Amino acid sequence: MTPEALTEVEMITVVIDGFEVTVPKGTLVIRAAEKLGIQIPRFCDHPLLSPAGACRQCLVDIEINGRAFPKPQASCTIPVENGMIVKTQLTSPVAEKAQKGIMELLLINHPLDCPVCDKGGECPLQNQAMSNGQGVSRYEGVKRTYEKPVAISSQVLLDRERCVLCARCTRFSEEIAGDPFITLNERGALQQVGIYEKDPFQSYYSGNTVQICPVGALTGASYRFRARPFDLISVDSACEHCASGCAMRTDIRRGKTLRRLAGDDALVNQEWNCDKGRWAFKYLTSRERVAAPMVRGEDGELHETSWPEAIAAVVAGLAGKRAGVLVGGRVTREDAYGYSKFARVALKTNDIDFRARAHSVEEAEFLSSTAISLHTNYLDIDKADQVYLVDFEPEEESPIVFLRIYKQVRKRGISVSTNAPIISSGNHKLKAVRADISSVQLTEKSVILVGERAAETAGTLSAAKALAEKSGAKLAWISRRAGERAALEMGVIGNLLPGGRPVSDAAARVDMATAWGVKDLPTTAGRDTTGILKALSTDKSLGAVIVGGVDPMDISSDALTSLLDSFVVSLEISHSAVTAIADVVLPVAAVVEKRGTFVDWTGKPRSFDKAIADALTRSDVRILSMIADAMGAPINLPTVSATQREIESLGVWDGARASFTLVASSATPTVSGSEAMLYSYRQLLDLGALQMGEENLAGTARASVARISAARATALGVVDGDSVKISSQTGSVTLPVLISEIADEFIWAPRNSVDSQLIPTLGITHGSVTVVKA
Amino acid sequence: MSEMNGKSEIEKKISHGIEAAAAANKPLTAEEQATAGFFKQLLGFWVTFRTMFKKVNTVNYPEVKEPTADRFHGRHQLNRYDDGLEKCIGCELCAWACPADAILVEAGDNTEDERFSPGERYGKVYQINYLRCVFCGLCIEACPTRALTMTNEYELADDKRDKLIFEKEDLLAPLRLGMIPAPHPMYPGTTDTDYYRGAIKGPHPDQEVKK
Numbered sequence: 001m002t003p004e005a006l007t008e009v010e011m012i013t014v015v016i017d018g019f020e021v022t023v024p025k026g027t028l029v030i031r032a033a034e035k036l037g038i039q040i041p042r043f044c045d046h047p048l049l050s051p052a053g054a055c056r057q058c059l060v061d062i063e064i065n066g067r068a069f070p071k072p073q074a075s076c077t078i079p080v081e082n083g084m085i086v087k088t089q090l091t092s093p094v095a096e097k098a099q100k101g102i103m104e105l106l107l108i109n110h111p112l113d114c115p116v117c118d119k120g121g122e123c124p125l126q127n128q129a130m131s132n133g134q135g136v137s138r139y140e141g142v143k144r145t146y147e148k149p150v151a152i153s154s155q156v157l158l159d160r161e162r163c164v165l166c167a168r169c170t171r172f173s174e175e176i177a178g179d180p181f182i183t184l185n186e187r188g189a190l191q192q193v194g195i196y197e198k199d200p201f202q203s204y205y206s207g208n209t210v211q212i213c214p215v216g217a218l219t220g221a222s223y224r225f226r227a228r229p230f231d232l233i234s235v236d237s238a239c240e241h242c243a244s245g246c247a248m249r250t251d252i253r254r255g256k257t258l259r260r261l262a263g264d265d266a267l268v269n270q271e272w273n274c275d276k277g278r279w280a281f282k283y284l285t286s287r288e289r290v291a292a293p294m295v296r297g298e299d300g301e302l303h304e305t306s307w308p309e310a311i312a313a314v315v316a317g318l319a320g321k322r323a324g325v326l327v328g329g330r331v332t333r334e335d336a337y338g339y340s341k342f343a344r345v346a347l348k349t350n351d352i353d354f355r356a357r358a359h360s361v362e363e364a365e366f367l368s369s370t371a372i373s374l375h376t377n378y379l380d381i382d383k384a385d386q387v388y389l390v391d392f393e394p395e396e397e398s399p400i401v402f403l404r405i406y407k408q409v410r411k412r413g414i415s416v417s418t419n420a421p422i423i424s425s426g427n428h429k430l431k432a433v434r435a436d437i438s439s440v441q442l443t444e445k446s447v448i449l450v451g452e453r454a455a456e457t458a459g460t461l462s463a464a465k466a467l468a469e470k471s472g473a474k475l476a477w478i479s480r481r482a483g484e485r486a487a488l489e490m491g492v493i494g495n496l497l498p499g500g501r502p503v504s505d506a507a508a509r510v511d512m513a514t515a516w517g518v519k520d521l522p523t524t525a526g527r528d529t530t531g532i533l534k535a536l537s538t539d540k541s542l543g544a545v546i547v548g549g550v551d552p553m554d555i556s557s558d559a560l561t562s563l564l565d566s567f568v569v570s571l572e573i574s575h576s577a578v579t580a581i582a583d584v585v586l587p588v589a590a591v592v593e594k595r596g597t598f599v600d601w602t603g604k605p606r607s608f609d610k611a612i613a614d615a616l617t618r619s620d621v622r623i624l625s626m627i628a629d630a631m632g633a634p635i636n637l638p639t640v641s642a643t644q645r646e647i648e649s650l651g652v653w654d655g656a657r658a659s660f661t662l663v664a665s666s667a668t669p670t671v672s673g674s675e676a677m678l679y680s681y682r683q684l685l686d687l688g689a690l691q692m693g694e695e696n697l698a699g700t701a702r703a704s705v706a707r708i709s710a711a712r713a714t715a716l717g718v719v720d721g722d723s724v725k726i727s728s729q730t731g732s733v734t735l736p737v738l739i740s741e742i743a744d745e746f747i748w749a750p751r752n753s754v755d756s757q758l759i760p761t762l763g764i765t766h767g768s769v770t771v772v773k774a
Numbered sequence: 775m776s777e778m779n780g781k782s783e784i785e786k787k788i789s790h791g792i793e794a795a796a797a798a799n800k801p802l803t804a805e806e807q808a809t810a811g812f813f814k815q816l817l818g819f820w821v822t823f824r825t826m827f828k829k830v831n832t833v834n835y836p837e838v839k840e841p842t843a844d845r846f847h848g849r850h851q852l853n854r855y856d857d858g859l860e861k862c863i864g865c866e867l868c869a870w871a872c873p874a875d876a877i878l879v880e881a882g883d884n885t886e887d888e889r890f891s892p893g894e895r896y897g898k899v900y901q902i903n904y905l906r907c908v909f910c911g912l913c914i915e916a917c918p919t920r921a922l923t924m925t926n927e928y929e930l931a932d933d934k935r936d937k938l939i940f941e942k943e944d945l946l947a948p949l950r951l952g953m954i955p956a957p958h959p960m961y962p963g964t965t966d967t968d969y970y971r972g973a974i975k976g977p978h979p980d981q982e983v984k985k
Contacts, residue, residue: 115865115918116895149894225881225895228866 014084017091029075029086030058040088041099041128043106043214044166045076048270049175053077054167055106057128059098061087072098089132096132103133109144109189110215111161119216121229125164144189152182153201154699155221155279156210160192163217169193169209176272178406178429179203193217202700204399204684207278208271211261220259221696222279227253233613236263238598238606239277240330240591241690243479244400245600246273250592250611257281257592257611267378268600274399275697276684282693283590288574290587302585307626313584315630317567321543324351324532327492328549329481330690331620332596333605334643336483336490338621339548340498341635343526345518346628350494350503350526351535351542354487355455356550357480358765359528362462362663363455367477367488368496369660370465376447376476377602378404384447387430388440388473389418390464392451395426396684397480398601401449405430419460421679421743422707428741437463438665446473452480453681456766459665466662478601480682486599490647494526495658499650502658515650516635529555537562546571547578548620551689557730557763571620576689589617595640669768676712676747678726678762678769686753704756707740707748708771716773723774730763734774747771842926847909849927850902852945853920855969857961857977858953860890860946861921864897868913868922876906877913890956892966897921900942904930919970952976958983 010025016033023032028051030040043055059072065083072095075086089096107129114120149157167184170193174180181201185194195201210218232251237260239246247263260281262273293310294302305313325343327336336354343352353359381387381404394402408414409430417435418427437460442448448468454460468475479485491498501508509521527535533555535542544567552559560577570582579585593615597607621637628635637643671677685691685701706724708716718724718737725734726749733756735749742748750756751765758765781789833840842848853861864881882890882898890896914922932938949955958981960966961974968974 115867116863116893120865121870225864225883227880228870230870231866 012080012082014080016086017088023080026079029078029080032080038088040075041132042076043164044168046168046212049171051077052167055164056102059095061092061095099132100134103129106164108139111143117216118219124214152195153206154696156206157219157221158193159217162215163193164215165191166214168212169218172209172212177203177205204274207275223259226258235609235611237608237611240482241277242398243482243485243601244398245604245606246277246400252611255612257284269400272403279697280691280694283690284592286574286693290572290575290585294585296583310584310586311626311630314569314627317583318544323347323544324542325546326529326550327354327487328356329354329484330549331483331487333486333490333599334596334640335620336487336492337498337643337647338624338637340491342624342628344521345516345635346631346633348522350522351532352492352526353494353529354484354492355529356554358456360455364493364495364528365660366461368658371477372488372500374476375603376474380447380474381405382408384414384445385443386414386446387416388442388448390450391453392449392478393424393426393681396681397451398478399684402426421746422748423741437467442471442473444472448473448475450477459663462662463665482598485601494528499652501653508653533559533562536566552577553759557760586623587617588620593617594619671745674770674772676769676771677745678766679746679748680751680758680765682751683753704735704750704753705738706735707738707742709742709744710739711744713739718773725772725774727770728762728764731761733761846926847911848925849930850945851923851925851947853923853947855974857974857981858949858955859892860896860956861919862897863891863893863895863919867916871912871916874906874908876903888957889959892960892969902940904938905935954981
């Protein structure tokens with residue numbers, strides 16, 4: 001908050017339990033009491049949700065200017081006023097008696113489930129019944145019972161007997177996530193939480209309702225009966241699933257991740273996260289994890305071996321060959337730096353790229369000249385008058401960004417527009433409208449959010465940059481994967497060295513060569529992912545490749561075959577398509593097993609510590625350092641901490657940025673008849689590698705459908721639910737139709753979902769396809 | 775503390791004690807030995823002699839074993855309901871209460887096909903580490919279903935450390951006549967509440983799992 005904003009707020013002084021406290025106008029009594037360290041018991045009150053006064057547990061005695069309220073009042077709904085004197089349970093016997101009465105009433109129908117309840121041990125109801133309740137119950141009747149538990153989605157289980165009707169979950173769904181699929185039904189003693197019969201509780205944020213439930217009414221299916229709080233070691237961590245940058249808490253029991261919760265970071269994720277971040281961690285303990293280094297023997301099979309032998313095999317394989325490095329977008333900043341330095345110092349090449357997805361030269365230039373220095377952040381969204389989305393679906397590709405935009409749409413009615421031909425269900429919640437990038441009207445307070453898919457259409461990034469310059473709007477580039485911004489900053493791209501130093505700048509090269517203690521660095525800009533794959537397969541100018549966590553199917557359907565003829569070193573956590581063909585496979589630490597830093601889309605570092613203290617796996621940078629030592633070209637990065645220190649000491653480039661040659665937009669191709677333009681993006685919950693093995697999470701993934709306009713449906717003679725066949729030159733997919741708000745010439749299909757994996761089947765993710773009724 | 779003759783009360787007492795101890799440790803002088811004659815020595819043997827005719831307290835263990843006191847804290851036991859279902863619900867309260875961190879519990883989810891206990895939850899993994907257990911009995915006090923009790927068995931020594939970590943199958947009570955080993959369904963027409971109230975007095979033929 002700016003100093004001007006601070007002075008504008010009127011301050012109010014109230015007396016609580018005999019102590020004076022001065023708080024801004026509008027502060028609730030319960031919050032003012034917190035400031036004094038006075039804890040008033042509560043269930044429904046949550047600082048990020050609107051006041052409800054539903055549970056009545058926070059009753060206090062209030063008088064204003066000598067006039068007392070006739071009855072105790074709920075302190076979570078009453079804002080402070082001048083001359084207010086509040087007496088909580090600590091000083092007022094009336095308030096204490098009222099609170100005890102409420103607690104007794106709440107417990108009348110609450111089952112004695114604590115021994116079998118997952119909340120037991122960390123339950124606000126248990127705790128406050130002990131601190132503010134009375135020891136005995138006067139109720140002798142039969143408790144109200146319901147069938148239990150009811151699975152309201154594959155992830156969330158509802159036990160209505162335990163519910164205290166605080167409405168936190170329903171308020172969260174409506175106010176924060178915008179998915180009001182969960183609601184309070186019936187009235188009086190029979191009131192209960194329920195879902196609409198037609199719409200299952202399919203929110204991407206449903207896990208937050210489990211976390212904020214003050215009793216065990218909502219529990220997660222994945223954590224059901226797994227542990228008690230005293231079994232767990234909780235470690236602050238950062239989320240590896242997207243570039244939103246959520247603070248997380250990882251709970252470990254005996255070396256195994258059992259649960260992940262949203263951490264508290266007011267500037268980033270507040271107290272929320274998405275279900276993918278919360279529940280997609282089974283890949284950590286998957287049977288597919290690579291356990292030991294493996295070298296392909298003469299029999300053509302991989303054999304487990306020792307680290308020195310595996311390193312020796314890598315050195316022998318790389319000898320005399322020119323090698324490229326494909327890193328993937330999921331690395332930490334330290335690992336990215338390791339790859340970058342390894343490529344330049346040990347392999348003496350700039351052929352390194354983190355983009356395991358559609359990319360272009362235009363994008364590389366945009367990233368190295370513009371995106372690397374962008375610092376637009378969540379606060380800019382909070383202040384924006386308009387948000388323009390360029391090839392970016394916030395709910396699917398960066399869910400916490402979606403929550404921030406949704407908050408402002410609800411609070412201030414800001415307008416949201418998108419260049420996508422379709423208004424997706426997420427954007428529908430944002431009341432987004434379609435607006436062409438050439439005609440959209442923005443102001444200096446607007447924010448332009450550019451997604452990674454902007455690289456797929458030539459000219460989009462140039463147009464977005466031009467739009468930002470023309471209007472003065474703030475620009476941000478949001479990758480889908482968590483490691484891309486860090487990889488960019490660490491120079492894991494052909495035209496940049498660490499810290500944004502352009503390869504083409506001689507001074508920048510000298511700068512880095514001095515820091516690294518080498519004579520010189522390669523001068524020509526490196527090839528991108530496509531270029532490296534081409535060099536490995538067709539012109540054979542590269543003979544070897546180091547591959548980090550890359551799924552070749554993210555790049556193209558023939559990317560894997562391009563690797564077949566060369567020496568492949570794979571640094572992986574789990575067995576994959578690449579390890580199946582690799583000559584040497586080196587196991588690396590997954591995110592809970594190492595220290596590191598992710599850099600979120602705003603450029604903010606999100607450091608995390610090793611969650612499993614006795615994990616034996618090693619971070620990529622340590623392994624690369626061992627290889628470099630064995631090659632006789634040491635990179636001297638033996639630990640993550642040493643790498644962090646080296647990155648700190650380098651600083652960022654203060655010279656001229658890399659150049660950006662604007663590219664003209666290509667004309668929109670016209671379609672006719674059964675032809676359509678394919679538009680696709682990845683859904684948040686799909687067949688992604690990090691979601692493997694988590695069936696409960698997969699159960700709430702959105703169904704695979706082909707979205708077409710009403711006009712095309714009429715032309716094809718199909719209605720909702722009928723199947724259509726989408727064909728390209730290489731193959732086809734058949735999907736049920738859903739008539740949606742989409743431009744007539746387009747068809748939308750999910751990119752990597754069940755029954756709809758576009759790269760292996762169609763070979764393309766965008767462009768012209770044929771659509772017929774199936 | 776009062777001051778007397780330059781020495782405090784406590785210092786005096788300490789010096790008396792030291793003097794008395796020194797006197798007791800001093801060997802007998804020849805004069806003293808001469809006065810302590812034969813009868814005085816016989817008086818010393820009298821205690822030994824008298825004890826020979828007293829009731830013997832020790833037994834010839836391990837050939838002869840005495841029963842322990844009724845409430846002796848011995849090895850634990852995980853009890854069953856009368857139809858054979860397990861009483862343990864895997865709540866971990868025993869592990870929570872344990873001051874020696876000797877108990878490890880991991881709970882599981884009862885399904886219709888595989889039911890080990892009445893209700894939703896059962897103890898899937900149950901281990902007691904008898905290298906750590908101090909037999910204080912706080913665990914059995916904590917148990918909400920009386921699943922965990924202590925037997926009078928005390929012969930718990932062994933020659934390997936890992937043999938002293940008892941698993942669930944080592945701790946489960948033996949099946950009494952008529953009991954059906956879990957997993958099997960609940961008594962027809964009952965709920966978990968009936969079990970907790972002690973209404974189940976034996977198994978029903980329908981509870982037998984057909985293989």
